[in-house]
Amino acid sequence: MNKHRIVIVGFGGMGAQHADMIDGVAELELAGTFDVREVRQEQARLWGYHAYPSFAAVLADKSVDSILIATPNHIHRDIAIQAMEAGKHVICDKPVTLNSQELKDILAASQKTGKVFMVHQNRRWDEDYLSIKKLVDEGTLGHVFRVETRVQGSRGIPGDWRREKQFGGGMLLDWGVHLLDRLLLLFPAPVKLVYCKLMYPTGKEVDEEYHIHLTFADGRTAIVETGTRDYIMLPKWYALGTTGTAIITDWQMGGKVTLLVDDDETDAQPIVAGAGLTKTMAPRVLASTKDEPLPRVATDVRDFYRNFVAVTEGKAEPIVKNDQVLRVMRLIEAAFESDRTGQAVRFE
Numbered sequence: 001m002n003k004h005r006i007v008i009v010g011f012g013g014m015g016a017q018h019a020d021m022i023d024g025v026a027e028l029e030l031a032g033t034f035d036v037r038e039v040r041q042e043q044a045r046l047w048g049y050h051a052y053p054s055f056a057a058v059l060a061d062k063s064v065d066s067i068l069i070a071t072p073n074h075i076h077r078d079i080a081i082q083a084m085e086a087g088k089h090v091i092c093d094k095p096v097t098l099n100s101q102e103l104k105d106i107l108a109a110s111q112k113t114g115k116v117f118m119v120h121q122n123r124r125w126d127e128d129y130l131s132i133k134k135l136v137d138e139g140t141l142g143h144v145f146r147v148e149t150r151v152q153g154s155r156g157i158p159g160d161w162r163r164e165k166q167f168g169g170g171m172l173l174d175w176g177v178h179l180l181d182r183l184l185l186l187f188p189a190p191v192k193l194v195y196c197k198l199m200y201p202t203g204k205e206v207d208e209e210y211h212i213h214l215t216f217a218d219g220r221t222a223i224v225e226t227g228t229r230d231y232i233m234l235p236k237w238y239a240l241g242t243t244g245t246a247i248i249t250d251w252q253m254g255g256k257v258t259l260l261v262d263d264d265e266t267d268a269q270p271i272v273a274g275a276g277l278t279k280t281m282a283p284r285v286l287a288s289t290k291d292e293p294l295p296r297v298a299t300d301v302r303d304f305y306r307n308f309v310a311v312t313e314g315k316a317e318p319i320v321k322n323d324q325v326l327r328v329m330r331l332i333e334a335a336f337e338s339d340r341t342g343q344a345v346r347f348e
């Protein structure tokens, strides 16, 4: 089999992870790497990869079919356009660019050159997302009217380019792009209203935390959050349906589904709760609901790379579509605008 030869441009943390992944994809061969820092060039050689001496050398190598961009975000556009103009297909890590205009520039170059451009939205292959998606799609929870999706850490933003605006740092671009991308696949209706608040608890120049509230045209709502100074974690996923609720608490698929089995119409007896009395919040009798484990979904992120090769050969449609990526970038811009103005922003 003639393998598809790819070069990783930007051989930092994620570049190395891509090299590992590519190693497990039969259709792909890592032709080499290129990084502007000698220490990373040296590392690549140490691990047995061919370290190209320059980006120009990568582009000049006729045996290279594609490049994979894993540099900081601010240079994704320029690298992608140069590569496509030199006849290479491109995989680009997320966030694709700093704004939608930069992405449009890339898409124009892809159109002009006929080269494939595909964004690495790898968190579509996370099992927690796929488990929630299965519950929503199969109607297990009834009509899901609200979802919360979040990721939280407590170590602050790593001390690299992610802390600086000029490089496209900040959590909305870094994690928001994943969470929003998946949410728009989970809830397909147009997004009507976006409210966003960015937070800077330790005074960095980029958002260290954000909170987004979305309202969809079909009435569904979603909360999307990321934090870097959160010492106690809330659930990663919390999905509310008319006849069930699902919760995923952590990266290890902790959590459960609770389903209604007996919708007893009679009112509950009031209970004393706190300093008051309540019927509405009285707990259910145990037999009227049942707990089930979360559905498990087999997933392999290498399918992303396999799909990319098939797309370059004209044998498949891209799993990650550029119009989806553009929609997410526009949504992120609306979120920034909401934060700037302190108002909810009308979107679609």
Ligand code: NAD
Residues within 6 Å of the ligand: 009, 010, 011, 012, 013, 014, 015, 034, 035, 036, 037, 040, 055, 069, 070, 071, 072, 073, 075, 093, 094, 095, 120, 122, 160, 161, 174
């Ligand atoms: P990193 O700082 O560890 O690595 C970036 C590397 O790019 C550095 O080694 C740097 O020297 C190199 N570089 C900078 N300018 C370059 C240029 N012009 N040409 C070649 N190399 C250049 O950062 P990272 O964490 O690996 O992030 C890289 C990209 O991957 C970012 O876009 C980030 O958002 C993305 N990322 C994606 C995921 C994911 O799960 N999809 C996870 C982490 C990072």
